[in-house]
Amino acid sequence: MRAAILIPVLTSKDAVGADALAMASILEDMGIETRVFCQSASGVERKTYPANQLPQFAGGPRDLVIYHFSTGWPAAIELLGRCRGYRIVKYHNITPPEFFSDISADYETACRNGRQEIASIATLGCELYLGASAYNLGELQKAGMPADRGGVLAPFHRVDEMAEAEGDVALIKQLTDGSRNFLMVGRVAPNKGHLALVDAFDAYVRGYSATARLIILGKIDPRLDRYTAAITGRIEALDLADRVLWIDAASEAQLKAAYLASHVFMLLSEHEGFCVPLIESMAVGTPIVAHASSAVPETLGDAGLIWEERDPWxxxxxxxxLFEDDALRAGMLERARLRYRQQFAIEVLRERFIGFLEPAL
Amino acid sequence: MNRLPQEKPLEVVRNEIRADAESARLRAPPRPARKPPQATSNTAPAAATQSRYSISELSHAPFPGFLEHAFQALLRRPPDPAGFDAQARLLAQGRSKIEVLGNLRWSPEGREIGVRVPWLLPRYLLAKCLRIPVLGYLLEWVVCLGGLPRIVQHQRAADIYHSVRLQEVLSAFRGLQAELAAARGDIARLDTDQQRLGVRLDDLNDRTSQLQAEIARVGADAHELRHLVLSMNHWLASLRKNLSALELAEADQARQADTLDADIAARMMALDTARPDRLGGWAGQVASLLPAGARVLDLCSGDDWLACLVGNGIEAIGIDTNTEVGARARAAGLSMAVAEPSEVLARTADRSLHGLTALDTGALLCEMPANSLLVAIRRVLLPGGLVVLGCGREPAGITARLRGRADVQLNAELIRQALLAAGFVDVRTLVASDGAVCLAARIGSLPE
Structure with a gap:
């Protein structure tokens, strides 16, 4: 038996790439010869193979193919159609293109193409469909996926690596100056709700007259510079520029330092297929306040304060x-740690993943 | 350790937060006038350094390396999934690499970085013109027709190039065949090794099976042992319960015997009508020989003697072996403990008493030898302390005599001599109104 991981573009730092690489490692640990096939790879030590070579390697009836579906890629449908073995689609969700209107035509097109492929993938007849969340799985079911072929498997993540990494001491020192630190982690993209986040932060500064800092940690994409400019415009219009710290392309040490030194992780994202930063906050022990959109409620559970409304106040x-109520904060953090251990710890995900593989083994 | 207060129910907390949000909204100061957005910001990503590439440098690599190299060269970053997909789709539709390079170079991001690529702009514009419906098609015809001699020249060069490459491929193929033969030999050797390892693995499996059987046997023994330990525990618990029941029965019997003895003693004392006067007389004489408030220990003389001592201003504490006698004395407001006299004497501190009385000396001597008794009395008395020893059959010792331990007729002279021999001085006889006597002596130094 051989196993192939299929992914359009492999990068080690994004959630989809981390999930794909972790699955490859687990399959190899199980003694299965495994290769990763992609169009392009960057920042990855592992050897990868051109996608069109997949059928020669793992196209047989006893082989396993796992496709990580997170963007439009017609070649993947054609490749899956040529494989005769056990085929798994891991759906990470695709951002609705409307978010990118008037911001990036490339992104809008890519997302539209990707969402148009959902129905083709869902009705391809693959043996198993895994959603990173029940929300994702629901989209596949709505698109025609047979209900008895679906399952939910949260993405593998790098929380343990982050927890073991040394934090950036200089950054921790910079952030522990008495200010209340609000943290948002995620790429700077229009579905992430940065404008609403700035409004909420502004409401806190005005309503509670407190010294506070907003840390926006995430990759700034030059192709989304209109969105980035809109955020900076809002920050400057609200006279918050000297209270906002941007950390672009953060290292693991900086990420850990930001979580450790922050008093609240605030997420006002409008669309998430899972949201790995939520479980990073749970594991590290940063209290969470979030907007209940898309998959956020099921990822967060009872481990944070969550609101349907978008009122910044x-x-x-x-x-x-959360800053003032010690009992509430301690209860939240305890529930968060418990939820992480029971639902999202790597050992738990590994057990579930192997369970899903059983019919193919 | 500080304990946190109890966490409130979440719905209560949510309602309080809603109320607080409204309150904060009302109390917030009005927003200051907005500043116009400024061009400078700490958010801007670092500018890429300027560089220069030729078209051939950018376009020589085949797909997908071509796209990765183009993104790195023109945008200074690896391709993102959306961008990569958009340009890969163009290539798949038959667009030229020139058009893809132009798309990247003259995108807003590419313009900002501004990498120089000489002659790319006219060729990019030409490529774009070729996309104009009808006109573009005709233009492409003209361009291709005009370039026909160059295309033929390229074709000839390509023939030569491919011939050379074919020779190289054939040569490489032969080399691979040789390596394949060698690899087959290696595989055959590996097969042999594998078979040998298989045999060893079988041996290991056998040994593992034996060890597992041994472990199972030890496990069964441990299980049996556990069963035995549990049985033993059960047996010990039953034994402890039975012993407790026996001890309770014995204590009950002892209590009944003490009650009977105390009743007999009381009856005997009731018959002895002269006893109150006798004891009153002795107590008055003893009190006259002691300082006011003197501490005196009495050994088994009876609660009426103790009451006489207390009535004469003496701080008296009594000892008796009968629990019922002790209980009755305590009920009458006297200090009396139930214990063996020898044990009480052993635990009493040196030189702590002004006096010690024992009217039933005979019963006492049945419990401990005279020399031990006298040495103990010397130890516990203060210098000049007084000892009073009875010389008749006093009713308080009746219970002991009922048990056959103290039916002794004491000789007063014998006791006097014993006291003198033990270093007591000033031995005097206290005579009661009925003629009964007891001896009193003070502590002195032992004879040389």
């Missing part, structure tokens, strides 16, 4: 309450 008041 509600988020500001939630942060203020």
């Amino acid at each position: 509600l988020y500001a008041a939630s942060a203020a309450r």
Whole structure:
């Protein structure tokens, strides 16, 4: 038996790439010869193979193919159609193109193409469809996936590596100056709700007259510079420029330092297929306040304060309450740690993944 | 350790947060006038350094290396999934690499970086013109027709190039065949090794099976042992329960015997009508020989004697072996403990008493030898302390005599001589109104 991981573009730092690489490692640990096939790879030590070579390697009836579906890629449908073995589609979700209107035509096209492929993938007849969340799986079911072929498997992540990494001491020192630190982790993209986040932060500064800092940690994409400019414009219009710290392309040490030194992780994202930073916060022990959109409620569970409304004052008041109410904060953090251990720890995900593989082994 | 206060129910907390949000909204100061957005910001990514590439440098690599190299050269970053997909789709539709390079170079991001690629702009514009419907098609015809001699020249060069490459491929193929033969030999050797390893693995499996059987046997023994330990525990618990029941029965019997003895003693004392006067007389004489408030220990003389001592201003504490006698004395407000006299004497501190009385000396001597008794009395008395020893049959010792331990007729002279021999001085006889006597002596130094 051989196993192939198929992914359009492999990078080690994004959530999809980390998930794909972790699955490859687990399959190899199980003694299965495994290769990763992609169009392009960057920042990855592992050897990768051109996607068109996949059928020669793992196209047989006893082989296993896992396709990580996160963007439009017609070649993948054609490749999966040529494989005769056990085929798994791991769906990480695709951002609706409307978010990118008037911001990036390339992104809008890529996302539209990707979402148009959902129905083709869902009705391809693969043996198993895994959603990173029940929300993702629901989209596949709506598109025609047979209900009895679906399962939910949260993405493998690099939380343990982050926890073991040394934090950036200089950054921790810079951030522990008495200010209340609000943290947002995620690439700077229009579905992530940065504008609403800035409004909520502004409400806290104005309503609670407190010294506070907003840390926006995530990759700034030059192709989304209109969105980035809109955020900076909002920050400057609200006279918050000297209270906002941007950390672009953060290292693991900086990420850990930011989580450790922050008093609240605030997420006002409008679309998430899973949201790995939520479980990073749970594991490290940063209290969470979030907007209940897409897959966020099922990832967060009872481990944070979550609101349907988008009223910025509600988020500001939630942060203020968490800062002051020791019992609430301690209860939240305990539930977060428990949820991480029981639902999202690597050992748990590994067990579930192997369970899903059983019919193919 | 500080304990956190109890966490409130979440719905209560949410309602309080809603109320607080409204309150914060009302109390917030009005927003200051907005500043116009400024061009400078700490958010801007670092500018890439300027560089220069030729078209051939950028386009020589085949797909997908071509796209990765183009992104790195023109945009200073690896391709993102969306960008890569967009340009890969163009190539798949038959667009030229020139058009892809132009798309990247003259994208907003590429313009900002501004990498120089000489002659790319006219060729990019030409490529774009070729996409104009009808006109572009005709233009492409003209371009291709005009370039026909160059295409033929390229074709000839390509023939030569491919011939050379074919020779190289054939040569490489032969080399691979040789390596394949060698690899087959290696595989055959590996097969042999594998078979040998298989045999060893079988041996290991056998040994593992034996060890597992041994472990199972030890496990069964441990299970049996555990069963035995549990049985033993059960047996010990039953034994402890039975012993407790026996001890309770014995204590009950002892209590009944003490009650009977105490009743007999009380009856005997009731018959002895002269006893109150006798004891009152002795107590008055003893009190006259002791300082006011003197501490005196009495050994088994009875609660009426103790009451007489207390009535004469003496701080008296009594000892008796009968629990019922002790209980009755305590009920009458006297200090009396139930214990063996020898044990009480052994635990009493040196030189701590002004006096010691024992009217039933005979019963006492049945419990401990005279020399031990006298040495103990000397130890516990203060210098000049007084000892009073009875010389008749006092009713308080009746219970002991009922048990056959103290039916002794004491000789007063014998006791006097014993006291003198033990270093007591000033031995005097205290005579009661009925003629009964007891001896009193003070502590002195032992004879040389």
